[in-house]
Amino acid sequence: METPTIIDHGAPVRQFSVMLPNRAGALAALVKLLRMSAIEVIGLSVQDSRDATVARLVLSDPDTAERLFMEKGIPYTNCELIVIAMRESGPGLLQCLDILMVAETNLDFAYALMPGPEGHAMLAMHVEDYEFAISVLHNSGFKLMYQEDLSR
Numbered sequence: 183m184e185t186p187t188i189i190d191h192g193a194p195v196r197q198f199s200v201m202l203p204n205r206a207g208a209l210a211a212l213v214k215l216l217r218m219s220a221i222e223v224i225g226l227s228v229q230d231s232r233d234a235t236v237a238r239l240v241l242s243d244p245d246t247a248e249r250l251f252m253e254k255g256i257p258y259t260n261c262e263l264i265v266i267a268m269r270e271s272g273p274g275l276l277q278c279l280d281i282l283m284v285a286e287t288n289l290d291f292a293y294a295l296m297p298g299p300e301g302h303a304m305l306a307m308h309v310e311d312y313e314f315a316i317s318v319l320h321n322s323g324f325k326l327m328y329q330e331d332l333s334r
Contacts, residue, residue, distance in 0.1 A: 194262035194263070195263045197306065197308070198244070198248075199258060199259045199260070199261075202235045216250070219247075221241050222242040223296075224332050225295035225296060226293075240295055243333060266278060266325060266326055268303040269302075281324075290308040291307070293305075293306055302325075
């Protein structure tokens with residue numbers, strides 16, 4: 183397969199993974215803290231275990247969120263996600279997955295985001311090779327979303 187050209191249309195969407203205690207109200211307290219700094223949650227995935235919960239968050243203002251987490255001593259990690267606006271939920275998802283499979287690009291995890299500014303469903307994905315996957319999806323006609331598209 184020919185290597186696609188690299189496309190740069192904006193800053194990658196950043197996901198924060200925050201470890202929370204597994205108790206009632208922990209996620210609500212984090213969301214309230216973010217809202218006090220005018221940061222909105224755009225996407226959320228929660229993996230829970232007996233002792234702790236990992237909240238994966240896509241936020242409207244990742245730079246301010248990172249400063250807030252550091253100031254408050256909240257442990258976190260972050261990574262880059264590919265976000266695509268889905269035209270159709272069923273066929274669009276399958277087409278996206280097929281394109282990544284043909285390109286031999288592994289999908290580590292994925293989850294839906296809140297509807298975007300234009301009301302489109304959005305899919306966030308973490309892949310093994312961000313630049314390559316961005317290029318493949320762009321060349322296949324997918325509408326890619328970047329941080330500035332999600333920050334309202």
